[in-house]
Each structure stands twice: as C-alpha cells, then as structure tokens.
Amino acid sequence: MEFIDNKTIKLDKIPTLLDEFVVDFTKILQKHAKYVIVSGYVSILFGRSRATEDIDIIVEKMSKNKFYDFYSDLQKNGYWCVNIENKDEILRMLLDNLAIRFAKKQNIIPNVEFKFVKNSLEKNAIKTSLNVIMPTGRIKISNIELQIAYKEKVLKSDKDLEDAKHLEMIFKDKINNKLLEKYRKMLE
Amino acid sequence: MNKWFDKARNKKERMKFVELWAEYVRTHSDKDWSRQQKVVVDSQLKSLIAPNKKLD
Numbered sequence: 001m002e003f004i005d006n007k008t009i010k011l012d013k014i015p016t017l018l019d020e021f022v023v024d025f026t027k028i029l030q031k032h033a034k035y036v037i038v039s040g041y042v043s044i045l046f047g048r049s050r051a052t053e054d055i056d057i058i059v060e061k062m063s064k065n066k067f068y069d070f071y072s073d074l075q076k077n078g079y080w081c082v083n084i085e086n087k088d089e090i091l092r093m094l095l096d097n098l099a100i101r102f103a104k105k106q107n108i109i110p111n112v113e114f115k116f117v118k119n120s121l122e123k124n125a126i127k128t129s130l131n132v133i134m135p136t137g138r139i140k141i142s143n144i145e146l147q148i149a150y151k152e153k154v155l156k157s158d159k160d161l162e163d164a165k166h167l168e169m170i171f172k173d174k175i176n177n178k179l180l181e182k183y184r185k186m187l188e
Numbered sequence: 189m190n191k192w193f194d195k196a197r198n199k200k201e202r203m204k205f206v207e208l209w210a211e212y213v214r215t216h217s218d219k220d221w222s223r224q225q226k227v228v229v230d231s232q233l234k235s236l237i238a239p240n241k242k243l244d
Contacts, residue, residue, distance in 0.1 A: 016229040
C-alpha cells in the first residue's frame with residue numbers, strides 16, 4: 001500500500017468478490033452523488049480476514065430527479081432494491097433516514113446498505129473521505145481515525161473492536177493521534 | 189465462565205491473531221496478503237449466497 005498524499009492511498013491488491021462488487025456499484029454512484037464507504041468494509045479493504053454481507057455507504061441527499069436518474073442507472077446496470085421496488089417509496093424511506101439495500105438482480109447478498117447523510121458526523125465523513133486507488137477502480141472511504149473511534153466507542157461488538165485494532169495497526173505510522181483522540185472523546 | 193468454553197480467553201486469543209495478521213499485512217506486499225485474504229473472503233461470501241444464485 002502506498003500513500004500518494006494525505007488523501008490518497010494506492011492499494012495494489014488482488015480484488016476479492018467484495019472489492020469487485022464495491023467498485024462496480026460506486027462507479028455508478030459517483031456519477032450522481034458524493035458518497036463515503038464506512039464501517040466493516042473499510043477494515044476488509046485493508047486486509048481483515050473476514051467477509052461481510054453488506055457494504056455501508058453514506059450518500060449526500062439527492063433531489064427527486066437526481067435520485068430517479070441514479071436508480072434508473074442502477075437498474076440498467078443489473079441492480080435492484082431489496083426492500084421495495086417503487087422508486088417513490090425508496091426515496092421516501094431515504095428521506096425518513098431509513099437505510100435501503102441494493103444488490104445485483106436475483107441476489108440479496110452481498111448488498112449495499114445505502115443511506116442519506118443525516119448528521120454532522122456523517123457530513124464530516126463525506127468531507128474528509130480518502131481516495132483508494134485499486135487496479136480495478138477508485139473508491140472513497142471514511143478517514144481511518146473516525147472509523148477506529150466509531151468502532152471502539154459506538155459499535156463496540158467483538159468484531160468491531162477487532163476491526164478497530166486491525167486498522168490501528170495497519171495505519172500506526174500514518175494515524176493522526178490528535179484527531180483519533182478527538183473522535184474518541186466526541187463519541188464517548 | 190462456561191465449563192465447556194472460556195469466552196474471555198477465546199476473545200483474547202482472537203485479538204492476538206488479529207494483531208499478528210495486521211502486522212503481516214503491514215509488512216508484506218499487497219499482492220502477498222491479498223492473495224491469502226481473497227481465499228477467506230470469497231469462500232465466506234460464496235457460502236452465504238444461495239447455491240442457485242451467481243455473483244460472478
């Protein structure tokens with residue numbers, strides 16, 4: 001892994017099926033809105049030896065027309081909404097701060113757990129996102145300090161604490177410790 | 189503590205392995221660790237997907 005600058009990481013990995021799924025989905029999404037990938041997949045991207053059923057993505061709010069264009073683009077590229085089919089209902093759920101799930105047609109797993117940004121922390125995650133360049137494509141992930149603190153202080157399951165430890169070790173020479181402490185205090 | 193399973197000890201041992209693997213990832217090439225990771229991730233994912241469904 002190579003740090004090209006403080007916002008960009010080059011990862012020369014052999015892609016897993018999950019990596020391929022994420023790159024495929026975000027290639028469509030990035031044409032329509034700003035987004036950030038958070039939670040478990042961030043740890044898996046950087047080597048955690050486990051899979052996940054869902055990829056958590058936070059997306060900036062879209063207007064009705066923008067969302068319809070995006071949804072149509074997804075459908076053209078072989079995706080469906082696992083929760084409901086009606087696009088008005090999907091948008092209503094998103095605007096009610098509920099998450100919806102998109103998967104490849106005829107599949108349920110893996111899926112993207114897709115939600116609109118709903119608070120300042122999530123806005124900040126989009127604003128401070130990192131670019132990861134892989135041989136198969138480029139994606140945007142949450143900054144590492146926020147991921148570690150969120151897993152340690154908010155999610156707290158054994159799996160999340162292991163994810164946090166993995167990230168902390170992988171990025172031990174790169175982590176902004178002041179920022180990490182700030183997030184830890186904020187999320188306590 | 190359950191007589192058949194020491195949860196606290198298991199948790200500690202799991203965390204030790206997480207640290208060992210993270211150190212391996214940190215000190216080896218992306219190609220090296222990702223080749224090994226791919227075996228685990230892809231097989232776990234395939235086992236979760238219904239046998240009649242195709243991902244790729």
